[in-house]
Amino acid sequence: MNDHAPNSWEARAEAHSLYGFTDLPSVRERGTVVITHGEGPYIVDTNGKRYLDANSGLWNMVAGFDHKGLAEAAKAQYDRFPGYHAFFGRMSDQTVALSEKLIEVSPYPRGKVFYTNSGSEANDTMVKMLWFMNRAEDRPQATKILTRWNGYHGVTAISASMTGKPYNSVFGLPLPGFLHLTCPHYWRFGHEGETEAQFTARLAAELEEVIAREGADTIAGFFAEPVMGAGGVIPPSAGYFQAIQPILRKHNIPLIADEVICGFGRTGNVWGSQTYDFVPDAIISSKALTAGYFPMGAVILGPEMTDRLQAAIDPIEEFPHGFTASGHPVGCAVALKAIDVVLNEGLLDMVRAGAPRMETGLREIAKHPNIGELRGIGYMWALEAVQDRATKTPFAGNLSVSERIANTCTDHGLICRPLGQGIVLCPAFTLTDAQMDEMFAKLDAALKQVFADLA
Numbered sequence: 001m002n003d004h005a006p007n008s009w010e011a012r013a014e015a016h017s018l019y020g021f022t023d024l025p026s027v028r029e030r031g032t033v034v035i036t037h038g039e040g041p042y043i044v045d046t047n048g049k050r051y052l053d054a055n056s057g058l059w060n061m062v063a064g065f066d067h068k069g070l071a072e073a074a075k076a077q078y079d080r081f082p083g084y085h086a087f088f089g090r091m092s093d094q095t096v097a098l099s100e101k102l103i104e105v106s107p108y109p110r111g112k113v114f115y116t117n118s119g120s121e122a123n124d125t126m127v128k129m130l131w132f133m134n135r136a137e138d139r140p141q142a143t144k145i146l147t148r149w150n151g152y153h154g155v156t157a158i159s160a161s162m163t164g165k166p167y168n169s170v171f172g173l174p175l176p177g178f179l180h181l182t183c184p185h186y187w188r189f190g191h192e193g194e195t196e197a198q199f200t201a202r203l204a205a206e207l208e209e210v211i212a213r214e215g216a217d218t219i220a221g222f223f224a225e226p227v228m229g230a231g232g233v234i235p236p237s238a239g240y241f242q243a244i245q246p247i248l249r250k251h252n253i254p255l256i257a258d259e260v261i262c263g264f265g266r267t268g269n270v271w272g273s274q275t276y277d278f279v280p281d282a283i284i285s286s287k288a289l290t291a292g293y294f295p296m297g298a299v300i301l302g303p304e305m306t307d308r309l310q311a312a313i314d315p316i317e318e319f320p321h322g323f324t325a326s327g328h329p330v331g332c333a334v335a336l337k338a339i340d341v342v343l344n345e346g347l348l349d350m351v352r353a354g355a356p357r358m359e360t361g362l363r364e365i366a367k368h369p370n371i372g373e374l375r376g377i378g379y380m381w382a383l384e385a386v387q388d389r390a391t392k393t394p395f396a397g398n399l400s401v402s403e404r405i406a407n408t409c410t411d412h413g414l415i416c417r418p419l420g421q422g423i424v425l426c427p428a429f430t431l432t433d434a435q436m437d438e439m440f441a442k443l444d445a446a447l448k449q450v451f452a453d454l455a
Helices: 009-016 024-030 068-080 093-105 119-136 157-162 166-171 196-214 240-250 303-316 329-344 347-365 401-411 433-454
Strands: 035-039 042-045 050-053 112-116 144-148 178-181 219-224 255-258 282-285 297-301 371-377 380-385 417-419 422-425
Touching: 024 401, 050 433, 068 329, 093 112, 093 297, 093 329, 112 119, 119 157, 119 219, 119 255, 119 282, 119 297, 119 303, 144 157, 144 196, 157 166, 178 196, 196 219, 196 240, 219 240, 240 255, 297 303, 329 347, 347 371, 347 380, 347 433, 380 401, 401 417, 401 422, 401 433, 422 433
Parallel strands: 144 178, 144 219, 219 255, 255 282
Antiparallel strands: 035 042, 042 050, 112 297, 282 297, 371 380, 380 422, 417 422
């Protein structure tokens, strides 16, 4: 058990704070890591220990933890106009400018943007928009939402219902009408002897079957991450989006790209949907939108969705939805700067240049016999631990193998994320070659230590 003094930061955290998505046995055994500040891609705890954060916070701190330009943009806006909303026909000039910029960098020739405080709220908002449009179009039965098992879309009641993870059952979720299709993870869910092309075709056929069973007129939309993030960094099988989008179009079902993790550079392009060569009907953005320097989410509507929403609004003369901090002027100023940093200060170029090096280094580590799969793209990767590589047999759940690896990495001064039996690495875009090598060395040492202990 941890032996922190009663008045220590760690003990104070455990006395009065609740943890989200945290393995509590690890906290009881090891204690809480309380952070005081960051230096580039590193974080520093109250004991002065320094960690290379290969999670970049929670996928979002893409410019590191001490980018002066982003901090200065926030400070300047706080001095000029520290807070407002986007209600009653009023919004800040920074909100106007950010909406223009988001449409400019989107795949759309025109469109509109609605702001939230998180990706969860943005997905929740998009569902309400779809329900609102369909009722206005005399299609009140079109309420069902299609997503995929292992997909992650947030933690509000609606977005958690979209999330295809079994832990949501403890809340009595999903709500009725939220349907989860097969996860497009060929390595894990492909049938014996099935080619990747056949796997993709099977998933497309499943989509057709679900639409036929449920009725196309009852389905409001299909939400998909270009690469599943919190599901364990799962790129789609080859040709996946090219197989499903024509089916959705045939049945007039919108495809919404949840770009909360993939958006603004993580896959090597501005949007993950660019990386996988499809244009969605709407985009959900958050995380790197502000480089993690302000909580913000955005719903970016393409032309058809914009027109449908406007037509729904006109008869009642308002969209009765919003948040106190929607379009917050400081958040918008930070987002404008973050987009500039990613696109014009070289961060996107850093991902494109560094991704091959990152893949090469991880492939070397993945030669360990207890690593079954390396998967990912750009600056988002996962290593899947297995007891037996040939049969893809996972370790017994009670061994908590990914937690062991993550905790051992922490001991070595590296932060990485356990997901299922995978270890996820999604570093800041600013990672230098030396820092990447440090990440490889610490990860490799931790894996060897844990697998030796389990042998």
